[in-house]
Amino acid sequence: MSVLAAIAVLLVLIVVHELGHFAAARLQGIHVNRFSIGFGPVLAKYKGPETEYTLCAIPLGGFVGFPDDDPDSDITPDDPNLLRNRPIFDRAIVISAGVIANLIFAYFLLVGQVATIGIQDIQAGLVIPQVDPSSPAMTAGMQGGDVVIALNDQPLGDFPEATTIFIEKVQNSVNKPLNLTVKRDDKTLNLTVIPQENEEGQGKIGVGLLPNIKLNQAKNFIEAFTYSAEAYENLANLTVKGFWQLISNFQENAKQVAGPVKIVEYGASIAQNNAGNLFQFGALISINLAIINILPLPALDGGQLAFLLFEGLLGKPLPLKLQEGIMQTGLVLLLSLGVFLIVRDTVNLAVFQDFIQQIGL
Structure with missing residues (x-):
């Protein structure tokens, strides 16, 4: 049950991130043709008037799909409500909304913990x-x-x-x-x-x-928001410092990078000892997701924002083939890193090591 609780926390954070993109687009009247949570085989789906909502088997991410490059879309290429036809500022809002949603959600997770349980x-x-x-x-x-x-x-x-x-x-x-x-x-x-x-x-x-x-236990809502703001600042500072140490001394700190399996293991341990601390665990992971996604790397939100920055400076977007090549390369590298971390962390799990010893390997 503790493992399921940790997975549920990660799934909620993914949903929040994608809802940020989705809401920012729909509130501006931008067409969205798909909202997907997870990857792999589709477990359930619902077809709305404009958007198809899907839940997939592997809950390690998600995406919001736009009809801009869909050859089967009935929307004309010059439609002003296609994402690519919107001004740079409108597109920047949509791209950055997932990060903003994670940051805001992290704060309210801490408010929830302070108001109900107290915070460490x-x-x-x-x-x-x-x-x-x-x-x-x-x-x-x-x-x-x-x-x-x-x-x-x-x-x-x-x-x-x-x-x-x-x-x-x-x-x-x-x-x-x-x-x-x-x-x-x-x-x-x-x-x-x-x-x-x-x-x-x-x-x-x-x-x-x-x-x-x-x-710290709050006596009223004002104290709850005050304690949460202090805890939020501490978590954000620790996260930023951690990323800086990783970047500035990557060779020494690379082994400390945790993948989804390790994160779930940490979350399960927290849930087993005190399920109430999952609020704080969720806030920490949510801030980490926000910072990771804002990095100017291909296939991440920060990479797309970098393309918009070049477009603003040059007065025109980079060639589409160049953008696609960069994004595809980044996606392959990101998926490769994800697979490596999953395999490494799975092999290092205590239950896996016990199994290896039992079969004599």
Whole structure:
């Protein structure tokens, strides 16, 4: 059920994106002949007065079809309501509307979570969920629920950087005292712990580590919108920084790129632990989809906007064959990347690895 919940979230985000394109076109009176969710075999379809609506078997995308290049269309090529015959600004609205829809929807997902459940706000420091018996941490007086906010008088900062700093310092401090500043309820304590050496020759103190998360619950709609705006800004900043790190240091960070299978796995894990957090998961993925689609790459919305930019600068569109060649090449590369990520992430799934071990491969 958790896997189905994660897939449902992705499907909703795809529908929202395509509805953005569809609504922007129809509200301007632009002809639309198809609205499709998914790819592959058609599971269901409905033929409206002008538009055919289809649901396909593979829910990994969708598209809004226009009759501009449909040889079987009854609409004359000079019809002013064909997308290609509209001014650049009208077409830019249609192309960018999917991205805008995802960004707006992400915000209202956060509003929904804040209003009903509350939202997780990561604070500085690390929570100690448990302390092992007879461990250096217990000897030092640490307790489950403590929040470590500083190490050797240096503030830890936020997760996940705080975790990296804490682990490295402990591992490199065998039999050396570490001064911890700990918050326990309303008190601030200074504790000294001496890491012991483990089998690998590294220091350990016998504690678990969790992010320091505060659950913000709104008392009214104004607070709900305020908390959501702050959470939205944090998610957007983290996403943009993540993309910048990927682009600026692609070789090192390429392995962290997740495909649909990995995203569903993450979502299923979230749904299994706390289904309410699917709101926040959906908001994060929605912002990611928006940023990915606005990149000026062929076969994406950003690539089509780039064509419009060239048309505006040159005073005429690029040759149709050139546009088609670029878009087809981009589509092949995009699909190839998608297939690669799906295969890679599927092979790395725990259930798949267990199966491989059982059959002796």
